[in-house]
Amino acid sequence: MNSKEKKIWIDFTDLILWDDHFTGTQRVTYEIGKRFYENLPRVSFFAFDDKSKKFYEVPFQKINERILEIKRASETESDTSQSKPSLKKNLKLVTKKVYLSLPFEVKKRITDDQKAFIKKTGKQLLSVLSLARFSSTKNLSKLIKRLDQIRFNQNDVLIILGKPWDNMFIIKELRKQKLETNFTLVHLIYDMIPVFLPHVFGKPVPKNYTEYMFEAMSISDHLVAISESTKKDIKRFCDEENLPYKPTTVIKLGDSFSGLETDKKRLSELSPKDFLLCVGTLEIRKNHILLYTAYKEGLSRGVQMPKLVIVGGKGWYTNDVLYEFENDPEMKNRVFIKNNVSDRELAWLYKNCKFTVYPSVYEGWGLPITESLAYGKMCLASGSSSMKEIAGDLIEYFSPYDSAGFLELIIKYLDEDILSKKETEIKKHYKSTNWDKTFQDFVKVIKY
């Protein structure tokens, strides 16, 4: 092949290192990457190895088999990471065992301050161990042997679809090669939330994310935002950091995922139409506290609040609200927190909920809203950031800081007539975006 010919390189680092549940970012990378491979000539895939700080070519077939396997597992099995005892759990168990084995006289002498110290030390140990585990899984060369090392050429177009922001080495290496060969870099940006809402993330994230975006935007030739809101935030970031604002195109991501079979075996406590559904990681940004407050207010007013199913793994700073949900007697048998559902179980939940709720403070897009609509379900969503772009007037919105307004909307849609009318409207008017359309839009960006 003529090396001067235009060649498309798609970053599969996220995919090749992923051995967990198949989630949003991996799905986006895979669905778009696969279509590039199937529809265009001279498309290759690469991954970055942290250890050697080099890029390697990844044969699509090889990775595709593995992805399909993970995808199948995601559809039918619960989250594998949840079934294994976590590092944190193990550490807690060991500490507890050691404590229990101590003679009573010794236990008596341990002060609260000393207990706090042990807890703090444990946390520090946990973070060190987690980092060590993270680094070892990030070693690409251990996973894929005999890959070809690559250097990009001037006519190459590189597309980054994943979220490599937790690895500054990749952007450093890209910058270095870009300075040498000046290839074209197209970067998909999901959101700028850690930059503008640093308080909803753990300490290292905002700084790392900001630095990554700073470099990524400096060296990218074209940016693709997943919403107008993200595009606006990119512009804001560039203005604030005095960065040159690169051409930015908004491309809607595919959201056609309503064809899955359903599975209810492990959801015996639920019946069709007797629960509300909230999907999204349990993290401070997703604003579950508003849900708790609205529910409590509803109950205090004597409203027959339906069951509430919260689906999502545990994320940043949610211990307090989780504690409230799990220990509030009024919430017992009313709120179910599910952090290990399979895609098929999720499909059952979507199909059978009354409606969905999404009180998130800020989003780059708002996938659970799209999913809800794809299943023909009404969604009460926070009206901030990108969320109004998804369905416009088709659904209703509330302020993410207004629990009373949120409760009023919940009460409104507990009325079957109003809900059913809305569902008919959604089924009639909501148009899903298919991945082929997303792919075609990408092709336009790279002017292939």
Next chain:
Amino acid sequence: MNTEKKILVISNYPILEPLHGGQKRVAAIVKEYKKVFSEVKFVAIFVREQYPIYSKDDIYLTGEWAEKIKGNYLTSDIEIGKAMVESPDTRRKIEKLLILFQPDIIQVEQVFPFIGLKVILKDLKIHPKIVYSSQNIEAPMRREIMEISGAKKEDVREAFSVINDTEIYLAKNADLLTVVSKSDGDCYLSNGAKKYVLAMNGTGPIISNSNAKLYWKKYFQQRFVKKVALFVGSGHVPNLFGLTNMVGFRVGFIPSDSKIVIVGSVGQALSDHFDKEDILNSPFWRRVTNLGVIKREPLDGLLEYVDVILLPIIKGGGSNLKTAEAILSGKKIVATSFAFRGYEQFLKLPNIWIADTHDDFRKAVSEAFNTPTKKRTAEDVKLANNVKWDSSLKGMIAEVAKL
């Protein structure tokens, strides 16, 4: 020109190994005087904790005065002036020097040594000619620095008053007043001076150091940095304000293949003076590298290597030695017009961008990075050479010799 006169130069810092601008200026003056006067003596009255390198003729404070002044960077120079009279040991050494040397001319560098000298000369009843070598209009600047540093109001008032009174006294009564810029001179005229001589700050020749230049070439190549803009500054508050106001913390305008490199204690001062979060939460350090304090040799190499020199000076008195160095270097310069006060004649040289607002300054930095350096003509080189000490001090030396 040669004269049999004996001249004594006094300052409150030694010049054996000059580091900061003031030291460099005095060292240059002494060097140039030695070419003209039959006997030249220099003495520093100082504290050793602040200047550990000194020569045997220098007089350091001892005992309680040394203790008192040691950690006081805001008014130590005023205290040294007072100690010249009030510390018996110091006074005895100064008197001995004056009696033995019998200078025809005493040049006081800045006002501070004169605070004590005035009393001693009166008591000894000796009347040498006095040259007041001003580096700036000190009183208002010191007041501002002390206020920013949170000094007590009464201390600020007292320091201002002592410096201001001495500056005005010297402007009116010195046999010769020398200044570093026309604007300083005009200020003294309005305070009662009859005339002044301009003795612009200059620079020594830049000594080419190919090893040091090569070192920096490799250093930046390894970091994939193609273009470098240099800011050299001490931790002096005006330097810090200049950098933060004109360059700022949002440095995305610097291309990803370029860096601003900070040399001198201003980098440390940046971390000390500002909320660390302000800097940490912005990607400031991705485009800015702090090299800290580096020695003369590597600095010469760096000056030779870099593409652009930044002079973001917006406050302070006098004139800036860094400007002289930048002018002589022939590099592209991005500066405020304030940084060029006293050097206005050099603005006609090529490769100079003047910008006085934050927006203009960063635009000028981007433009300088992207513009090739224009070669200087023979006329340009001749003009730039006027910034060397032997040229810049020529007028002053001639006037002093006439005294």
